[in-house]
Structure formats: structure tokens, C-alpha cells
Amino acid sequence: MKEPVHATVDGVNYTFEMLEATRSWKLVLRLAKMLGPSLGHLADALLSGGEGVSKEVSGKELINRLMAFDFSGDFVGSAIEALVDHMGEAEVEYVINELKSKTRVNDTQPLSQVFDLHFQGEPWKIINWMRHALTAQMGPSLGGLGNAAGQAANLENPPAPAKAV
Numbered sequence: 001m002k003e004p005v006h007a008t009v010d011g012v013n014y015t016f017e018m019l020e021a022t023r024s025w026k027l028v029l030r031l032a033k034m035l036g037p038s039l040g041h042l043a044d045a046l047l048s049g050g051e052g053v054s055k056e057v058s059g060k061e062l063i064n065r066l067m068a069f070d071f072s073g074d075f076v077g078s079a080i081e082a083l084v085d086h087m088g089e090a091e092v093e094y095v096i097n098e099l100k101s102k103t104r105v106n107d108t109q110p111l112s113q114v115f116d117l118h119f120q121g122e123p124w125k126i127i128n129w130m131r132h133a134l135t136a137q138m139g140p141s142l143g144g145l146g147n148a149a150g151q152a153a154n155l156e157n158p159p160a161p162a163k164a165v
Contacts, residue, residue, distance in 0.1 A: 005136035016136035099133040
């Protein structure tokens with residue numbers, strides 16, 4: 001079992017437990033479908049190297065840019081904004097339900113039991129909580145991607161492609 005992630009968001013202590021693998025995968029698929037248009041902007045940013053004009057780059061250079069890309073707050077915040085722009089009520093409810101099911105408030109109270117009261121009168125705080133919850137859930141995945149990309153970037157002589165027999 002993965003260790004929970006602890007974070008203080010808007011003065012409240014949250015504990016984010018990891019979703020089970022199948023639920024996490026379903027969440028990733030939903031988010032990918034909703035983020036599709038925004039991922040195009042990420043690709044443009046990586047290909048342009050900050051110059052504003054996309055150009056062809058080697059696979060190794062693209063991996064280096066991906067590893068150096070800032071996936072922290074601004075990226076996750078932009079992703080949340082894109083989610084809000086591209087999803088309807090059912091999708092919002094699905095994402096919130098998945099995230100709140102694995103969040104505890106002040107290390108004791110399940111957020112799923114107090115969600116409406118907890119955010120009553122402060123709905124904008126839901127976005128900040130979602131940003132932290134998604135970072136907690138997806139952070140290990142992004143870290144694994146970075147490690148794999150780093151290993152691939154360090155290959156001087158990549159293996160030859162397999163031949164069909």
C-alpha cells in the first residue's frame with residue numbers, strides 16, 4: 001500500500017490516500033479524454049522549446065524537454081482549468097467523488113461525509129483542493145514517467161527494433 005500524501009490547503013490539513021489501481025486507471029482515462037485539447041498546447045510548448053514556434057526535434061531532445069518541463073502548480077492549475085472548460089456536470093461529479101472518497105480532513109474525518117458542509121459558501125476552494133488531490137493521485141505516475149524518460153534519454157545506442165518472423 002502506498003503511503004498517504006499530506007498537504008495543507010487553504011489552512012486545512014488533508015490526507016490523500018491512493019485510489020485502487022482500477023479506479024485510478026479509470027480516472028486517468030477520463031481525465032485524458034477531457035484534457036485532450038489541452039495536451040495539444042503542452043505538445044506545442046515542448047516542441048517550440050519556449051520560442052513559440054513548433055519545430056522538429058529529436059526524440060532525445062523531446063524527452064529532455066519533457067523532463068525539464070514544470071509539471072507543478074501552474075501545469076496542474078492549467079489542467080484543472082481545462083477540465084472545467086471541457087467537462088459537464090456528470091464528469092465534474094465523477095472526478096470530485098473519486099477524489100473525495102480518498103481524502104480525509106484533519107487526519108480523521110472522511111471528506112466524502114462532510115464535503116457539502118466543508119466547502120459551503122466557498123466553492124472556489126474546491127478547485128484548489130482538486131489541484132492538490134490530483135497532484136497526490138497522479139504525482140507517482142508523473143515521477144515514474146520522468147524516471148523512464150531519463151533512462152531512455154541516457155541510451156547512447158538504443159536497441160534495434162524487433163524483426164517480424
